[in-house]
Amino acid sequence: MLIRRETPADGPAIHTVHSEAFRREEGVTPVEAPLVDELRADGDLINPLSLVALHDGEVVGHVCCSRARLGEDEDTAVGLGPLGVLPAHQRSGVGSALMHAVLGAADAQGHGLVVLLGNPAYYSRFGFVRADTLSITPPDPAWRPHFQARTLAAYQPTQAGAFEYAPAFSRL
Template sequence: MLIRRETPADRTAIHAVHSAAFRREEGVTPVEAPLVDELRAEGDLIGALSLVALHEGDVVGHVCCSRARVGDDPGAAVGLGPLGVLPAHQASGVGSALMHAVVGAADALGYGLVVLLGEPAYYSRFGFVTASDLSITAPEPRWGRYFQARTLSAYQPTQAGAFEYAPAFSRI
């Protein structure tokens, strides 16, 4: 398996990964697939944090981060997601490899926080904690413990307050 940055040639495969990974009903495109397209089109997808996993040359997974804001600091945090893996490759380490790679890349780029909405039992293994433990407020209070954050090397305790995802998230 190889993890690398997405290229323009990967876009159709990335859309297909998220369509398959999040499909709840046959014939209905899950919101995660067009969300990535919208983040990219609006300039909020961070290119260095949009990674694909390749197996035998084919895209089998994708993770991305987008611009976000926490409190008064527009550059302290990124919003992670979606993370998608083709069903045939789930539970084989692809998602974990993508998570380690994207968190490491965000740290290397100097961000202080990675924030996401997801299952605590899965994301806690990557160092994520309930965001409110770091004084970060979710856009939706009902998200509770599913709204999580991970501190990185550049984190400062002043990086706190209300969290805002890129605008495309508010349309899903």
């Protein structure tokens, strides 16, 4: 398996990864697939933090981070997601490899926090904690149990407040 930054040619394969990974109903495109397309089109997808996993040259997984606002600050926190892996490659370490790679890249880019909405049982293994323990509030209070944050080297305790995803998330 190889992890690398996405290229423009990867767009259709990334769309397919999220369509298949999040499919709930046959014939219905899950929101995660067009979300990535919209983040990219809006210029909110952070290119060095949009990574693909390749197996035998085929894109089998994708993770991305997008611009976000935390309180009055737009530069310290990023929103992670979606993270998707083709069903045939799930439970084989692809998602974990993508998570480790994107967290390392976000840290190297100087971001203080990575924030996501997801399953605590899965994301806690990567150091994520409930965001409210860091005084970070979700856009929707109902998300609290699943709204998580991971501090990075540039984190400062003053990085707190209301978290706001890139506008494409609001259009879901």
